[in-house]
Amino acid sequence: MQVYLPIAELSVNLFFLVGIGGAVGFLSGLFGVGGGFLLTPLLIFSGVPAPVAVASVTGQVVAASTSGALAHYRRGAVDLHLALYLVLSGVLGAFGGVATFALLRDAGQLDLVISVGFLVLLGSVGVLMLIESTRAILKQRKGIVVRERLPNQHNWIHGLPMRVRFKKSRLYISVLPVLIIGLFIGFVGSLLGIGGGFIMVPALVYLLRVPGNVVIGTSLAQVVAMMAATTILHAVQSQSVDILLAFCLMVGGTAGAQFGASAGKYLRGEQLRGLLALLVLAVAIRFGLSLVLAPADVFSMAVTGVAQ
């Protein structure tokens, strides 16, 4: 069944859209990530114009993260105070990201920056995660008890000025690193159409030492608020949010995420992280290859505006 997307101005198979939404939703439920980093490339590779894909996936990430964020909130696992700081700086970063997005699109370099961005970001995060999870798995095999990092251990980042107390996270730290993390993820997220959960979680854990019980919830709440703001920014700035495309992805995504979450219970944490690392690396390699391999067609075209 074909469905016509009014903003992308092309007709796509409805089951294909719901299907990739569901498949990515399953993976995002399994690994506890938003799935934007998989969905945006998939849409671009299947012919949706890059600006429409990025802007519409932003809307889908909101939906995918909402149910998770609500569940964590009910359990009291969201540090709203910390999330507020992250969201405020994130929205500021998103303003920069959306403006850069428009500039790059007009200069014809958006695809390049998206490819390089995904390669660098996914490549480095993927490698780090793979190393960490392999170590954990090996240690477990040898029977060594892994000592959890103490949440209250301090590093130099905590000593910066402008310290604020975050009660729920039991932290008394400088707001500067918090704001910088928010700014960076807001910028990158709006530019690449990803929620940034897979950067946010390690940043909160390793840089800020946020305790494990509030990390996921806080990150999810931040993703919902920031991606909601980014969706509106994209809608206003580039008018490339396709609500029909986003909705088809949302329906598939939210359903798939539930199945993914229950499937995730059968796997251990480090195994999950190892699999996610492989997935992330695969996407990074795909983007890397598209940069260095000779393209099938060195010429491309784009519409730059409607004639007066």
Add this chain to the structure above:
Amino acid sequence: MSRLLLLVVAFVLAAAPARAERLVSQVSNETIEITSSFSGERMNFFGTIIPDAGSEDKFVTGPFHVVVVVLGPTQNRVARQMSNVFGVWLNTDQVEFSNFPSYFHVLSSGRLTDITDITTLTTNLILPESHTLAANSADWWKSAIFGRELVRLMTEEGLFGVQENGVNFPADNFYSARLTLPSNAPPGPYIALTYVFKDGQIIARKSEGFAVRKIGFERFLALSAVQQPFLYGLVCVVLALFTGWLGGVLFKR
């Protein structure tokens, strides 16, 4: 758009002098409506060549050739070229073509070069390449190269095309042509220009307009995305929040 208007004006002026033959033609659809299940639409162009009103002749004598040119709304389009810079492929050069047709199909009753000469084809913008001559920047050589590539890309997308057997003559002076408008045909005003050739000369021509437009819900969405972008974005976010919440509720055991 202005180029298109100019073309129409030139058309009307050129059609003014009385000739021996006249063209009576019709397009099957005045509007093509894009609905949610739009997957392209088939169109028919047909007409008869008859003696002109002031003419003494009772019959027209052929053989005739008919060329139907279908032009979509104009856009500004760029053609970009990638090249390898230090091992990385990136866009390094581009040429912008302003007022470039977003859709262009030629249907004819024979090989275009057999019907008439290149000059006539080019001055009447019957050949796809003739539309690329209007590039506003860059030098002539570069716009010629990029123009050829742009036509090739548009052809691969199914937006440009030449069908040299697209027009049939079921009778000596009656022709019919069939065109399938693809699902990615851009919405907007279209124009169908019909030329009748005899011995390599244009003896009659006519232009007809038709529109491709989104209707109903699709039209509403596309319009509100442009006219009320903030509200549109807000609705999108509320929809996302609601879908996410509903998903959580429905699947919770």
